[in-house]
Amino acid sequence: MTFYDIICPKCFRRFGPNNVVFRRLSQGEGEELTVDPYVYQYEFQRGNPGYAVPSFGYIDPACLTPSKRIYRDHLLTGVVDDNAGAISGATLTQRLCPYCHAPLHESAGRQESHIVAVTGFTGTGKTTYEAALLSQLLDGPMGLINGNGDRTLERNIEKLRRDPKSDWDATDSYLGPYIYDCTSPVLDQSSKKGERKHFSLMFYDLPGEKFSNYSEIQRNGQHIVSADTCIFLIDIQNPESAIQVFHNIATNFITGKKKLPMNLALLIYKSDQMGELREKIPNFSTIMGYRNYSAGAPVDEAGILEVHKQICQYVVANNERLCQLERAVLGVVEPDQVRWFIASALQQEKFQPYNCDEPLLWSLARLGLYPRKSSQQQEGASS
Numbered sequence: 118m119t120f121y122d123i124i125c126p127k128c129f130r131r132f133g134p135n136n137v138v139f140r141r142l143s144q145g146e147g148e149e150l151t152v153d154p155y156v157y158q159y160e161f162q163r164g165n166p167g168y169a170v171p172s173f174g175y176i177d178p179a180c181l182t183p184s185k186r187i188y189r190d191h192l193l194t195g196v197v198d199d200n201a202g203a204i205s206g207a208t209l210t211q212r213l214c215p216y217c218h219a220p221l222h223e224s225a226g227r228q229e230s231h232i233v234a235v236t237g238f239t240g241t242g243k244t245t246y247e248a249a250l251l252s253q254l255l256d257g258p259m260g261l262i263n264g265n266g267d268r269t270l271e272r273n274i275e276k277l278r279r280d281p282k283s284d285w286d287a288t289d290s291y292l293g294p295y296i297y298d299c300t301s302p303v304l305d306q307s308s309k310k311g312e313r314k315h316f317s318l319m320f321y322d323l324p325g326e327k328f329s330n331y332s333e334i335q336r337n338g339q340h341i342v343s344a345d346t347c348i349f350l351i352d353i354q355n356p357e358s359a360i361q362v363f364h365n366i367a368t369n370f371i372t373g374k375k376k377l378p379m380n381l382a383l384l385i386y387k388s389d390q391m392g393e394l395r396e397k398i399p400n401f402s403t404i405m406g407y408r409n410y411s412a413g414a415p416v417d418e419a420g421i422l423e424v425h426k427q428i429c430q431y432v433v434a435n436n437e438r439l440c441q442l443e444r445a446v447l448g449v450v451e452p453d454q455v456r457w458f459i460a461s462a463l464q465q466e467k468f469q470p471y472n473c474d475e476p477l478l479w480s481l482a483r484l485g486l487y488p489r490k491s492s493q494q495q496e497g498a499s500s
Contacts, residue, residue, distance in 0.1 A: 119307065120134040120135075120191075120192060120226050120227065121134065121226060121229050122134065122226075123137070123214075123221060123225045123226050123230070124230045124232065124319070124343075125214035125217060125219055125221075126214075126219055126221070126293075126294050126296070126319055127159060127214065127217050127219035128159060128214060128217040128219065128339075129232075129339050129340075129343040130214065130216045130217075132214070132215055132216070134192055134193070134225075134226030135178075135192065135193040135226075136215055137178070137193060137212040137213060137226075138176060138177045138212075138213045138214075138215050139175060139176045139178070139195070139196050139198075139209040139210070139211060139212060139213060140172070140173075140209065140211040140213055140218075140220070141172075141173040141175060141198060142173065142198070142207050142209060143173055143207075144173050144174075150171045150173065151172070151174065152170070152171050152172070153169065153172050153175070153218055155216065155217050155218045156169045156172070156217065156219075157169035159217040159218075159219070162336065175213055175218055176196055176209060177215070178193060178196050181196055181197075185197040185199070187208065192226055192227065193212075194210060194212070195208050195209055195210045196208070196209050197209075212225065222264045222265045222296045222317065223264065224298050224315075224317055225317075227315075228298070228316050229314075229315075229316040229317070230316070230317045230318075231316060231317070231318055231319065231345045231346070231481075231484065231486070232294075232319050232321065232340075232343055232344045232345050233319065233320045233321065233344060233345070233347075233348065233477060233480075234321045234323050234340055234341050234344035234346070234347045234348070235250075235320060235321065235322060235323065235350075236323035236324070236325055236327075236328075236341065236347065236349055236350070236362075237324075237325055237349060237350030237351070237352075237384075237386075238324070238325035238326065238352065238358045238359070239324070239325075240352065241350035241351070241386065242350060242386050242387055242388075243322070243324070243350055245273075245277065245281075246350060246384070246386050246460070246462060246473060247270055247273070247322065248270055248273040248274045249277075249460075249461075249462035249468070249470035249473040250348075250470070250473045250474055250477060251270045251271070251274060251297075252274045252468075252470050252473075253470045253473050253474035254297075254477070255274075257410055257413070257474060258302050258410075258411070258412065258413035259299040259300055259301060259302070259487075260299065261298070261299055261318075262297065262298045263296075263297060264296035264297055264317055265294075265295070265296040267296075269295065270320075274468075277462070277468040278468050281463055281466060281467065281468050293319070293321040293322050294319040294320055294321050295319075295322070296318070296319050297317065297318045297320070298316075299315070299316055299486075300313050301313050301314035301315070301316065301486045301487060302413040302487065302488055303485065303487060303488060316486055321340045321344070323337065323340055323341065325358055325359065325362055327340075328341070328361075328362040328365055328366070329358070329361060329362070329365075330365075331365070331369070334365040334366070334369050338365070338366060338369055338370055341366060342366065342377055342379075345378075345380065345480065345484060346379060346380050346382070346476075346477060346480035346481075347379050347380070347381050348382045348384055348476050348477065349362075349381065349382065349384065350384050350386050350387075351383050351384060351385055351386075352387060352390075353385055353390055353393070353432065353436070353439060354393075356438050356439055356441070356442045357438065359442055359445075360441050360442045360445045363445035363448065363449050364445050364448075366449050367445070367448040367449050371448070371449060376449060376450050376451055377450050378450075378454075379450060380450075380454050380456075380480035380483055381446065381449075381450050381454055381456075382456055382458050382476030382477075382479065382480065383446070383456070383457045383458070384458045384459075384460060384476055385428070385457070385458070385459050386460055386461065386462075388461055388463055391459075391461070394428075394432065394459065397431045397432055397435070398427050398428070398431045400427070404423065404424045404427050404459070405459060407471060408420070408475060410474055410475070413488065414488075415482070415487075415488035415489050415490040416475070416478050416479050416487060416488065416489040416490065417490050418479075418482070418489055418490065419490075421458070421475070421479055422456070424456075424458065424459065425456045425458075428457040428459070429443075429457065433457075454483075456476075458475060458476045458479075459472065460472040460473045460475065460476070461473070
């Protein structure tokens with residue numbers, strides 16, 4: 118059975134699937150309830166020391182005899198705590214990161230994990246976009262299963278479907294992650310049974326304000342630079358804040374000529390900007406065509422590239438501030454890893470997501486986790 122390195126959802130360190138520690142359920146005889154120093158250090162660095170509440174500590178399996186370690190299909194899933202006071206001999210199953218002691222999700226180590234950072238400043242529509250994205254993914258072919266029980270996004274979908282003007286659950290104070298286990302339409306080449314690939318998506322909700330100054334970027338920048346996919350909601354009428362984010366990322370996390378390996382989707386999403394785009398882009402109705410991936414249709418890379426070129430030619434090139442944004446972006450990632458997208462969650466004041474899933478599916482296709490149709494395939498079909 119194949120196992121995978123685990124990516125900590127808090128500190129983003131990588132470690133082997135069996136190099137975990139376990140949360141204790143109670144204190145041992147003569148021990149006192151204390152603040153976990155690892156959790157405290159992590160939260161202190163983030164400016165949130167109050168979140169490091171007292172706990173019973175942890176057990177490192179390396180300090181136990183093999184008979185006290187519990188495996189399931191060769192994956193370490195528990196240990197026996199013989200020094201737990203009144204409940205001595207209790208089995209511990211809550212796996213933790215060995216570095217910052219953050220809890221790990223159930224499928225960690227059993228399948229690949231991919232980090233998705235969704236960010237944008239106040240007013241760009243990030244909260245409704247996240248609900249729209251998840252809504253389309255849940256209706257799609259990947260069989261999403263909530264991996265950590267946090268239903269904030271699902272509740273927002275329900276509220277938006279009832280009334281788009283209703284209040285939704287705020288996510289600005291919570292970076293995440295929201296974790297979903299997925300089954301890819303792509304076959305796993307390493308499987309002799311012809312099974313499909315399985316992987317986890319770890320979504321991080323990142324208000325752009327978290328990256329507006331040096332101290333904030335030091336605390337939160339790792340959420341972006343660790344991402345496989347970054348979906349950045351852009352206000353084309355006010356891109357200065359986004360420019361500053363990419364400048365900060367480049368200054369604090371880019372060394373030498375090395376750039377980030379992530380796929381970056383720049384998303385125009387605010388509905389009040391659609392009219393402006395319609396006036397500027399000659400064939401706007403064509404590039405805004407609905408692309409339905411609910412049945413597992415492959416990502417049309419040529420179509421996505423055409424949308425990107427149209428936005429660059431008719432919108433970005435004629436706006437000095439957007440040109441500055443483009444230069445800042447290309448200081449962080451390579452041009453081939455960047456695409457502009459247009460999407461919407463509301464149609465005629467109803468919650469009807471429109472191409473909201475495409476930025477993520479484009480990135481997953483580049484990662485080999487979703488089918489894609491290349492320009493070469495299209496040329497062959499047309500000939």
